[in-house]
Amino acid sequence: MISASAVTKRYPQGIEALKDLSFEIGDGELVFITGHSGAGKSTLFHLLAAIEKPTSGSIVVDGQNLAALRRGAIPYLRRKLGLIFQDQKLLFDRSVLDNVLLPLSIAGLPPREAMRRAHAALDKVGLLDRERAWPIALSGGEQQRLAIARAVVNRPSLLLADEPTANLDRESAGQILDLFRSFHQVGVTLVIITHDPQWMTRGARMLRLARGRLVDA
Amino acid sequence: MGAFFSGHLAAARSAARRLAASPLNTLLSLVVIGAALALPAAGWLTLDNVQRFAGKVSGAQQISLFLTPGGGEKEAAEIETRLAGLSPGKWRFVAREEALKRLRETEGMADVAAGLTRNPLPDAFIVEPGDVRPEALENLAEIFRSWPAVAHVQLDSAWSRRLDVFLRLARLAVGIFAGLFAGMLVAVTFNTIRLQILARAAEIEVSRLFGATDAFIRRPFLYFGALQGALGGLFALSLIAGAGWSLAGPAGELLLLYGTDFVPRGPSPAQAGALVGVGAALGWLGARISVSIHPRGFA
Numbered sequence: 001m002i003s004a005s006a007v008t009k010r011y012p013q014g015i016e017a018l019k020d021l022s023f024e025i026g027d028g029e030l031v032f033i034t035g036h037s038g039a040g041k042s043t044l045f046h047l048l049a050a051i052e053k054p055t056s057g058s059i060v061v062d063g064q065n066l067a068a069l070r071r072g073a074i075p076y077l078r079r080k081l082g083l084i085f086q087d088q089k090l091l092f093d094r095s096v097l098d099n100v101l102l103p104l105s106i107a108g109l110p111p112r113e114a115m116r117r118a119h120a121a122l123d124k125v126g127l128l129d130r131e132r133a134w135p136i137a138l139s140g141g142e143q144q145r146l147a148i149a150r151a152v153v154n155r156p157s158l159l160l161a162d163e164p165t166a167n168l169d170r171e172s173a174g175q176i177l178d179l180f181r182s183f184h185q186v187g188v189t190l191v192i193i194t195h196d197p198q199w200m201t202r203g204a205r206m207l208r209l210a211r212g213r214l215v216d217a
Numbered sequence: 218m219g220a221f222f223s224g225h226l227a228a229a230r231s232a233a234r235r236l237a238a239s240p241l242n243t244l245l246s247l248v249v250i251g252a253a254l255a256l257p258a259a260g261w262l263t264l265d266n267v268q269r270f271a272g273k274v275s276g277a278q279q280i281s282l283f284l285t286p287g288g289g290e291k292e293a294a295e296i297e298t299r300l301a302g303l304s305p306g307k308w309r310f311v312a313r314e315e316a317l318k319r320l321r322e323t324e325g326m327a328d329v330a331a332g333l334t335r336n337p338l339p340d341a342f343i344v345e346p347g348d349v350r351p352e353a354l355e356n357l358a359e360i361f362r363s364w365p366a367v368a369h370v371q372l373d374s375a376w377s378r379r380l381d382v383f384l385r386l387a388r389l390a391v392g393i394f395a396g397l398f399a400g401m402l403v404a405v406t407f408n409t410i411r412l413q414i415l416a417r418a419a420e421i422e423v424s425r426l427f428g429a430t431d432a433f434i435r436r437p438f439l440y441f442g443a444l445q446g447a448l449g450g451l452f453a454l455s456l457i458a459g460a461g462w463s464l465a466g467p468a469g470e471l472l473l474l475y476g477t478d479f480v481p482r483g484p485s486p487a488q489a490g491a492l493v494g495v496g497a498a499l500g501w502l503g504a505r506i507s508v509s510i511h512p513r514g515f516a
Binding site: 049051072075076077078079083085089091093102103105106107108110111150154 | 221223224227419420422423424425426427428429430431433
């Protein structure tokens with residue numbers, strides 16, 4: 001599913017965020033990428049989501065080398081990914097339902113099918129009864145679950161999450177991880193970036209980053 | 218194909234919703250766009266009516282063929298045949314009896330006509346050429362002069378030339394103003410879309426992260442620009458209609474003083490459609506320029 005080979009990311013100011021990183025993630029794996037603040041976790045998330053390109057090396061996701069991907073091909077790759085951001089990136093001027101419908105309208109699904117899938121995704125994360133609510137009216141845990149519903153509504157085979165339990169209380173974080181486990185059980189590949197390895201679950205693999213290097217795989 | 222159309226339909230609906238969501242802003246934009254379209258359009262219409270009116274009142278765009286006095290139906294029929302062969306435009310035959318009757322009915326000429334012992338007026342043809350350029354009119358008059366049984370050809374070429382130069386000058390001025398106003402319309406739409414893009418930066422960024430293409434991002438803005446321009450065109454038509462309605466009374470009185478049955482023409486359905494279409498096209502252009510420049514920075 002993911003193959004990274006000698007990946008280096010250097011920013012124009014000379015900061016080297018990732019150095020010579022190589023790893024493989026197979027189909028259906030659950031992988032936690034951990035490390036302290038500044039270890040390069042979020043940079044790696046940006047590279048995997050094709051938000052940024054590596055300075056050197058290659059990252060192959062779902063058979064496509066992201067380092068060589070044309071700008072026009074990026075949207076079509078992103079439709080195959082489920083992305084969950086640390087700041088959630090919810091649209092606060094749209095209802096809960098409309099937030100979940102967004103990726104489906106981008107993918108061009110017929111309205112009836114889109115509505116069916118959006119309801120199923122909201123049901124999965126326990127927000128079906130809040131579909132008319134505005135995101136601002138949701139708790140932190142509910143907002144994160146909404147972000148997850150939006151990420152999975154297109155039925156991606158790879159789910160990438162950047163610090164999905166940050167700023168959540170223990171109970172809400174537990175609910176989020178239960179959701180991830182349920183997706184893993186049905187064969188979705190999960191890459192979860194977290195600074196807190198206490199959420200590591202059984203059967204999961206950990207990649208630990210320190211100062212831009214892989215120190216434990 | 219279904220997804221393609223449903224995508225366009227959704228973008229058009231989104232554009233209509235955003236127009237309706239801020240009625241005051243929309244109204245102000247429509248006033249500016251409507252005025253920018255109405256002024257040159259009204260200029261074109263006025264010139265069109267001036268040309269028609271001048272032709273009707275002065276006869277500048279008519280050529281009169283006076284037949285040889287004493288000629289009969291045979292000569293008139295021959296000229297009719299030649300006119301049919303040449304097809305210069307529209308024409309009508311004015312018999313000498315009809316000409317005398319008109320003379321009698323003309324104010325101040327009744328006494329003169331009553332004093333005539335016989336009808337001195339010849340039979341005549343009045344030709345309204347299709348091509349009214351001065352050089353075309355003069356060429357046509359020259360051809361008519363060469364025909365047998367034509368005693369005199371009357372064309373006021375000096376007046377025709379003056380009118381033609383005036384109309385060309387006025388059309389050029391209207392064209393320049395139309396260009397300036399078109400630029401203004403594009404600029405207004407450009408700025409409206411620029412502000413919308415800034416206001417919707419978060420939505421654009423999130424859409425890109427979830428796989429939106431450039432076309433998907435641009436589409437609602439392009440529909441917005443085109444829709445706003447088309448509505449501006451309709452507003453311009455209503456301004457022209459309103460101006461026409463308010464000027465109809467005084468203009469009618471003025472025309473009566475000239476003793477003419479001339480009726481000024483408003484925009485035809487095709488011209489009205491063209492005005493709305495031009496508004497939509499210019500609105501689309503403004504939006505297209507704006508979306509080409511602004512959303513690149515996101516994600």
